[in-house]
Amino acid sequence: MAQTLAHTPPQPRNATHDVTNQPPPLTPYDTSEDTALLEGLRREGAGWAEEEVRRLGRAAGSAEAQEWGEQANRHEPELRTHDRYGNRIDEVEFHPSWHRLMGVAVAEGLAGAPWADERPGAHVARTAGGLVWGHTEAGHGCPTSMTYAAVPALRAQPELAAVYEPLLTSRVYEPGLRVPTEKRGLLAGMGMTEKQGGSDVRTNTTAATPTAEPGVYTLRGHKWFTSAPMCDVFLVLAQAPGGLSCFLVPRVLPDGSRNMFRIQRLKDKLGNRSNASSEPEFDGTVAWLVGPEGRGVKTIIEMVNCTRLDCVMMSATLMRKTLVEAGHHVRHRSAFDARLLEQPLMRNVLADLALESEAATTLTLRLAGAADRAVRGDDAESAFRRIATAVGKYWVTKRGPAFTAEALECLGGNGYVEDSGMPRHYREAPLLSIWEGSGNVNALDVLRALSRDPGPAEALFAELALARGADARLDAAVSRLKGTLSEATETGARRLVEQMALTLQASLLIRHAPPAVADAFCATRLGGDWGHAFGTLPDSADLGAILSRALPDGD
Incomplete structure (x- = not known):
């Protein structure tokens, strides 16, 4: 994934000390070197896009693209309300690096392009592209997400869609206010x-x-x-x-x-x-x-489904990005006569983060697959999407801030310094729980979906049934969930949605991840063999297998 030799820049002759025991730069690295992501891409019907996703992953991890992200955040947009002559213009100026990021995102189909792509899996391919390109910078994902989401809403007015949809689905980024x-x-x-x-x-x-x-x-x-x-x-x-x-x-x-x-x-x-x-x-x-x-609300509801999926995707991306950063650091940093990665407690922390990241990525791609099939007329997938997207939005975005804080801590004091990049990721994480409906809004939306139509609940339990009998802890969790569902109240909405999310993630990992990953997830998230912080996996967890899957160069 990255360089493996210690990074020791040239020192002046009068230096008071040598710089040692610091990790080399992470860049360049391949953001698509993510087994869970690539497996999900193929499984959800977009294997045809793998070469493109891998190419984009290499571009995202390049030193140039990483620098674009840093510059776009350091040189913030500026509002110009008037021109030099006093005319009202209401324009916003951006650093050139913002435009470079946007140019790649649009050209790679991360905005509205999937709506013009008839290939099955086009929406999955876009989500996977977001999971890898998002390693550069999170802010420019907002306009691409809104552009993607606007297309199905605009179709409620066919004459407007006929004019604007070809331009919203274009792969050309053309900034500036014009007709x-x-x-x-x-x-x-x-x-x-x-x-x-x-x-x-x-x-x-x-x-x-x-x-x-x-x-x-x-x-x-x-x-x-x-x-x-x-x-x-x-x-x-x-x-x-x-x-x-x-x-x-x-x-x-x-x-x-x-x-x-x-x-x-x-x-x-x-x-x-x-x-x-x-x-x-x-x-x-x-x-x-x-x-x-x-x-109006009915018109924008499809748009909300799209942007909520992107919130899940962006949170999963932040998790993966900070996991890679943490893994790189502990692979090269030593303390107390051993590499941090070799120390049992650090391995536990990193493996626990890896479980959370894989669960988030796997759920993201399952939601993208449901979205792709729903827009192609699959009613069962549409019902599943209706409830599972709100569930995923609630839970994955809630886990993001705690996850990024723990990953930052893996770097110690270095992680608390701006030029490590970790503080920027940490500040980004809470937004995704707020944007497109806070936690309460999404939890209540799940209750609303359950009360209005039996279809979403039936679709969710049909999905869970695909893993029936594979793990007693999952079977027990599904039974508990059915009981909770029958007594659902507004006061208990968060608890209900959390149960839904963990049960759904566990079922996906049981079906699609190696036994070491699925077993550790079920033991902790469903079986209660877990503390209140990351890094409390039980002794029975196969940390080596989990880490070698999440960070191929890390064990």
């Missing part, structure tokens, strides 16, 4: 939440007033958290005469004039610093209706 139809490729953003409501979008106050032209409205109001304001078009929720509705808002109108899209400020965020998140206000902003009036 959308005059560009070779577009990016889409979203404007949903407002100050007074947040996730409760039905309390939105932005008003949509019909014009004399059918389907065309003007908006007046504000949005509280609109990321990537440099996108070409936005899907926005507003109150029309018939109720909450979805609208398409271009930044530039067909006649070349700027649509009213005043950016009040950019958010000063904990992490995700490379990605501009803004507070725009509308005043006479021209918008086109997407779907029927009063059906």
Whole structure:
């Protein structure tokens, strides 16, 4: 995966000491050198994309691409409300490294391209691409995710989709605000939440007033958290005469004039610093209706499924990235007369992280497979996707912050220093639990799915039944889950969803991972033979087998 010789840069003659016992640079490395990822790619129907994913993995781990990620976060986007002459422009300037990252992501099909690809597994291939390219930098995954998610929502208005979908599914990245139809490729953003409501979008106050032209409205109001304001078009929720509705808002109108899209400020965020998140206000902003009036939430629900999948994928990517960083460090660092990797307690920590990472990656690709088959008309997979995506979004993104903190600690004080890169990953992790619905929102959405239709629960248990009889701990967990499900309450929603997630992950590992991985996961996550922190695997766990699978050069 990486260089194996100690890194000792040339020292000046008057140096007070020699630099020893420090790991060499990780780069270049291959981010696709991930057995669980490649197996999942093939299993979920996108084996045809393996060569492309491997090529992208080598590019992601290059010194150049890693530097792009660091620069995009160090040189944050800047808001320019006016030009030098006093004209209102509301533009955001980005460092060239941001544009390089975006250019690769779009060209590699990580935005809207799968919707134009008829090959089975196209959406799985995109997710796998995100799992490897995401090792570069997390922030630019936001506009690519929103562009991907906008396509199925826009299809609720076929005449608009006919114009914009070919541009949203393009593999051409063309930054800059111009008439959308005059560009070779577009990016889409979203404007949903407002100050007074947040996730409760039905309390939105932005008003949509019909014009004399059918389907065309003007908006007046504000949005509280609109990321990537440099996108070409936005899907926005507003109150029309018939109720909450979805609208398409271009930044530039067909006649070349700027649509009213005043950016009040950019958010000063904990992490995700490379990605501009803004507070725009509308005043006479021209918008086109997407779907029927009063059906805004129904129109965007497919979009939510897509972005939630990407939250799971991005969390799994952060886990894998920080695991690789931690594994590289302990492979080369020594203490108390032994390499850290050879010390039993460190091996336990790293193996426990490896279990969590594999479970997250395997679930991510299973969800991507369900999404791919659902959009091709598979009703059973659609029902499974409906509940499992919300379950995965809740659990995997919740595990991310604890995981990255533990991986950071593997580097000791070095991990707490900015230039290690680990603090950036740590700050990134909590976002994915918040974006596209916090933990409570997703847990309650699972309850809603269960109460409205028996199909999602039936699909989930049908999936779990595929591993029936293979492990007594899993069979017992499925029985407990059925009992909990029959008594589900809002108060216990988090506990229920956690049970669902762990049971589903265990069933996937039992069916698809080696016995050492599946057994350790079931013993700890289902069997209770586990502490409250990573690194508490039981003595029976085969640490060597787990580590050799997760980090091929590490044991």
